[in-house]
Amino acid sequence: MLNIHELEKRHFKYKLKSYIPYVAIFFSLTVIIGIVFTLINIDIFSQNDNKVAANSVSKNITEIALDNTTSTIRQTTEAEPEKIEQNKEIVKQELNNSIEKNNKLIAANIPNIEEDKPEIKNEKLVLTPSMNFIEKINTQSSTTSTYKEPEKKERITPKQQVKVKEVPKPKPQQSRQIFTQDEVNSIQIKKNNTYDDIYHVIKRFEKNNNPALSLFIAKKYYELGEYKKSYNYALRTNEINNNIEASWIIFAKSLVKLNKKNMAIKTLQKYISHSDSNKAKILLDEISSGKLNAD
């Protein structure tokens, strides 16, 4: 007779057992997938960290001297991490090699020094006259008659000179460029010198109020086209001394350039009535006839 209840229980256990492999596979797969994902994430983070570290290293490291005779390694700021690491290893290896070489050299030299020291101590220094110069004189006297190299040198040098003369022929375009550059440079130099001079003269004028200095400043500013400054310094000159003809003329010219033609004419007329200056008259004629105009 069958015991169905017990059989049902055994079947229930059997079903549970039958699901165990599937559950185990499922859990193992989830664990494996989880591990793979975490490893991938770790790799990504480590790669990012390496990149950051490599960038910082590459920014900091510019040139590393390996040895006195070896060349320097320059690392660019955009270098890849692998290359940087390779370069680091190379640098380390080369540094180690150079250290080893130096150590070997030192080790090789140390016994020589030690061996030489007792000889130096034992030997007595005896100064003797060198007779080499006599041998040199003899050899020179014996070789001068047969040695022909100096003649060859003399033959070669003219060719070299000719070559040197041929090389620096400038092209016309280059000459123009050079000329314009020189011109610009010369103007700049003059300008700089003028301004320096004016600066020094102004300082001196501020100290002693010499009208000759202020007149010089007014003339220079007029030449440089700075008519407002030339007007001011001419006015100050006239205030110090109102009988300086050149100052009144610069004053009037500056007014004309500042579009104050009428004021310039009135000033010149007053000055002419006071001093009867020929230069002022000529300038008045030029202004009134329109020969001198504002820029």
Added chain:
Amino acid sequence: MSSNIYKNSKDVFLDVVNPNDYVQLDRVSMVYQSLKESIKKPLKMVLLYGKPGTGKSMLLSKLFQDLSPSEEIFLYKTPITDENEFFKKLAKDALDTKYEGILNFTQLLNILETTNKTQTPLIILDEAQLYPGAMMEKIRLISDTRKVKFLITLHKTEKEDLIAKEHFQTRIWESIEHHNASKQELKAYIQKKLMKANCFDCANMFPTKSVDLIHKITQGNYRETNKLLYTLFEIYEWYSENNLSKINSNNVSHKIIEMSAIHTGLIDA
């Protein structure tokens, strides 16, 4: 569905070798035909082998039933391990000679030489693997007289190479292997067996998926299938009597198939 139906279905799968319960399947029919042809040939020995439960005994029973009216054929279902008894039975059946005393092998050979039968009798030895080796050698020598021929049926195990055995190496001229059923054959076997017993409702309870599960459990072995289905219908019978709501009469339950397998030891639970 009443519990009687399940009971009838259960009885169909009783492990009894009855030639009337023989189910005609394609492959089984092929084996049966090839056996019949081999017997007609002037062969000394014919070997039918296969794994236990593949239906060899049923096939031999069917063959004996079919050929006994016309042929001089004798079926030894259980092995006779005693030599004297075996020789005496052989002399009685094949030579029509009844011996009261001891009949040894030399005496049997003498009798065989003096016999002049027009039709060579066929001795079918089932479970021949149970005969001792010396006995098998004597059976081989008896077959050499050509006065008697043997159809030997034995189990084939995974390790054993039967054809390599010395007493079969030269004498056996025909060897036929009987295999387990395929899924389709198993389905046909179950349904035909149930329908033969007029259990039509139960025969329709086995869809392909259920038969696949049964085949997975039994590996298509007829004896195991019989055991399983016997227990299955026994469980159905119990449920129909005690808890009818737990069973579905349309399709066989996989749970009950598995329970049957657990009970019969086919599944280790």
